Amino acid sequence: MKYSELVELYETLDSTTKRLAKTYHLSQFLKETSADDLEQVVLLVQGRVFPSYDEREIGVANQLAIKAICLASGVSSQSIEKEWAKAGDLGKVAESLIKGKRQATLAATELSVKKVFDNLRKLTELTGQGSVDRKMQLIAELLSFAKGAEARYIIRTILGQLRVGTGAGILRDAIAWAYFPKAVGAVFVKCGGCHKTVPPADICVECGMELGKEPKTTAVETEEARKDYNELLAEIQTAYDLTNDFALVAKKAKTEGVEGLEKVEIRIGNPIKIMLALKVDSVAEALETVGRPAQCEYKYDGFRLECHRNGEKIWLYTRRLENVTEQFPEVVECLKKYVKADKYILDTEAVGHDPKTGKYVPFQDISQRIKRKYEIERLAQELPVEVNVFDILSCDGKNLTAEPFNKRREIIERIVKGADMKLKVSTSIVSSNEAEIERFFSKAKADGTEGLMIKKLDAPYQPGARVGYMLKYKKVMENLDLVIVAAEWGEGKRVKWLSSYYLACRHDGGRLLEIGKVSTGLKEKREEGFSFDEVTEMLKPLILEQEGRYVKLKPKIILEVAYEEIQKSPTYGSGYALRFPRVIRDRSDEKGIDGINTLEDIERLYKMQKKQKA
Numbered sequence: 001m002k003y004s005e006l007v008e009l010y011e012t013l014d015s016t017t018k019r020l021a022k023t024y025h026l027s028q029f030l031k032e033t034s035a036d037d038l039e040q041v042v043l044l045v046q047g048r049v050f051p052s053y054d055e056r057e058i059g060v061a062n063q064l065a066i067k068a069i070c071l072a073s074g075v076s077s078q079s080i081e082k083e084w085a086k087a088g089d090l091g092k093v094a095e096s097l098i099k100g101k102r103q104a105t106l107a108a109t110e111l112s113v114k115k116v117f118d119n120l121r122k123l124t125e126l127t128g129q130g131s132v133d134r135k136m137q138l139i140a141e142l143l144s145f146a147k148g149a150e151a152r153y154i155i156r157t158i159l160g161q162l163r164v165g166t167g168a169g170i171l172r173d174a175i176a177w178a179y180f181p182k183a184v185g186a187v188f189v190k191c192g193g194c195h196k197t198v199p200p201a202d203i204c205v206e207c208g209m210e211l212g213k214e215p216k217t218t219a220v221e222t223e224e225a226r227k228d229y230n231e232l233l234a235e236i237q238t239a240y241d242l243t244n245d246f247a248l249v250a251k252k253a254k255t256e257g258v259e260g261l262e263k264v265e266i267r268i269g270n271p272i273k274i275m276l277a278l279k280v281d282s283v284a285e286a287l288e289t290v291g292r293p294a295q296c297e298y299k300y301d302g303f304r305l306e307c308h309r310n311g312e313k314i315w316l317y318t319r320r321l322e323n324v325t326e327q328f329p330e331v332v333e334c335l336k337k338y339v340k341a342d343k344y345i346l347d348t349e350a351v352g353h354d355p356k357t358g359k360y361v362p363f364q365d366i367s368q369r370i371k372r373k374y375e376i377e378r379l380a381q382e383l384p385v386e387v388n389v390f391d392i393l394s395c396d397g398k399n400l401t402a403e404p405f406n407k408r409r410e411i412i413e414r415i416v417k418g419a420d421m422k423l424k425v426s427t428s429i430v431s432s433n434e435a436e437i438e439r440f441f442s443k444a445k446a447d448g449t450e451g452l453m454i455k456k457l458d459a460p461y462q463p464g465a466r467v468g469y470m471l472k473y474k475k476v477m478e479n480l481d482l483v484i485v486a487a488e489w490g491e492g493k494r495v496k497w498l499s500s501y502y503l504a505c506r507h508d509g510g511r512l513l514e515i516g517k518v519s520t521g522l523k524e525k526r527e528e529g530f531s532f533d534e535v536t537e538m539l540k541p542l543i544l545e546q547e548g549r550y551v552k553l554k555p556k557i558i559l560e561v562a563y564e565e566i567q568k569s570p571t572y573g574s575g576y577a578l579r580f581p582r583v584i585r586d587r588s589d590e591k592g593i594d595g596i597n598t599l600e601d602i603e604r605l606y607k608m609q610k611k612q613k614a
């Protein structure tokens with residue numbers, strides 16, 4: 001396939017903000033894509049060259065991209081920087097410079113998707129001496145063949161700024177629309193203008209006519225058709241949640257249909273999206289949601305660790321699916337010693353503890369181990385973790401995700417022969433009695449944990465979903481996880497730091513809405529803890545635009561923020577503001593933007609707070 005065809009799709013996707021229109025155009029494209037090209041196309045529309053479970057990223061820095069543009073266009077880096085400052089988009093700068101050059105030297109070769117994909121993959125493989133030059137050549141080679149808008153999208157892809165708006169929901173729906181015309185056709189409408197069968201948007205995605213107006217559109221949807229359609233989407237979603245690989249899911253859907261999707265299996269060694277928890281404010285509410293009796297477990301204040309074993313090989317993944325096997329050698333040892341099975345996937349919480357006092361330490365103290373690349377053994381001795389096993393997804397080659405929770409727990413209790421401070425089954429009781437659960441909650445707090453997780457006994461394991469099969473009960477006004485979208489340089493002694501941060505929550509389809517500005521909670525000196533200096537270092541490479549003291553940032557850094565109250569406010573896009581916000585900690589290593597709090601969460605907390613005041 002020619003890269004220009006994919007670029008045409010990017011431009012179409014860029015030209016609309018409407019979810020249904022994006023899904024429709026993407027689905028049309030996928031339908032026409034051959035099975036051989038599908039993997040590369042599905043990855044490239046996500047701006048990646050590896051599936052989402054794979055940590056390898058293209059990750060090219062702005063300066064390297066500038067050098068490559070310089071090499072391909074013959075224009076000096078200074079001029080490129082100047083153009084960049086004006087346009088604010090290095091992709092556009094590359095496009096215009098390469099276009100200018102092209103008139104002079106018309107290269108005959110057309111870029112193929114495969115060529116672009118191969119070069120981008122090579123970028124991820126190069127390390128060590130000479131790798132920067134080699135990377136620059138790989139990018140420049142693509143740019144020198146690029147025509148029209150191709151250079152723009154090559155640059156955006158390598159910088160991780162493709163942003164054509166094809167998130168997981170859109171990709172899932174597009175796969176359904178592309179390969180299951182019957183199920184999908186039944187929920188589409190026939191446009192009275194162009195007579196095509198199109199998604200039920202306000203306006204026809206094909207001809208732009210207002211749907212539902214004269215000439216009449218025909219709605220063919222029935223309740224049954226909607227049910228079939230939703231089941232199909234769930235089937236695709238499950239296949240994705242089990243594999244984290246849309247390219248594989250698309251290929252199965254295209255070549256084998258629903259049967260292929262059903263055959264998609266958990267693969268030991270490939271991380272799976274974990275099941276997420278909902279919050280409750282009382283034991284009564286919890287029991288109402290999960291039924292009686294319920295399993296109540298300590299909620300450990302550590303980090304999620306998914307542990308895979310296949311014979312001698314062991315893999316450890318965080319909740320963001322990062323491979324941290326090397327960082328936790330003591331966990332690998334414990335798994336071998338205390339888990340009596342050869343092949344499994346366990347869901348666990350790893351908590352740091354002080355080997356001298358035997359007491360748990362807060363997550364902040366242990367978080368440094370997650371990214372650690374050196375002195376790993378020393379840290380494992382000084383700040384070891386205890387692994388608390390609370391779920392199992394696969395055992396001896398059998399997928400257990402559809403089994404009820406109490407059955408999975410039985411298996412854990414059978415195979416985990418643990419020891420305190422090393423690896424053990426999470427502490428729990430099964431109860432229907434509210435008073436007993438409250439007493440257990442107090443014990444959990446006294447033992448240094450955050451509270452309880454209350455779980456539904458007959459629930460399956462639903463990867464990636466927040467379905468109310470497990471609930472967290474902490475009894476405090478919860479802190480918010482928000483992403484920094486802009487910042488301001490400080491004044492006086494803070495002049496060298498970006499010292500106030502505009503925070504945003506998430507809304508429909510991943511839109512970010514501002515909810516306030518925070519400038520307290522951080523330390524002035526690094527030795528004292530999480531500092532302005534550290535945050536500034538994290539933010540500097542993310543600067544997109546600067547105007548006076550204000551900088552716009554690529555949204556990446558996620559902060560946990562405490563506050564006194566949520567107020568309604570016209571100042572911010574979310575319609576809310578935080579009173580007295582203060583930074584608690586950095587959560588960027590644990591959560592992606594998908595995991596931050598949503599406008600719905602804010603609305604819920606706002607209502608809850610009103611109820612409490614009343």
Ligand code: AMP
Nearest residue numbers: 277297298299300303304349390426453
């Ligand atoms: P939160 O991060 O506040 O949404 O709380 C949910 C997290 O609590 C899960 O993602 C786990 O990392 C953690 N957790 C701690 N103990 C347990 C447990 N016994 N069962 C399930 N999750 C737990």
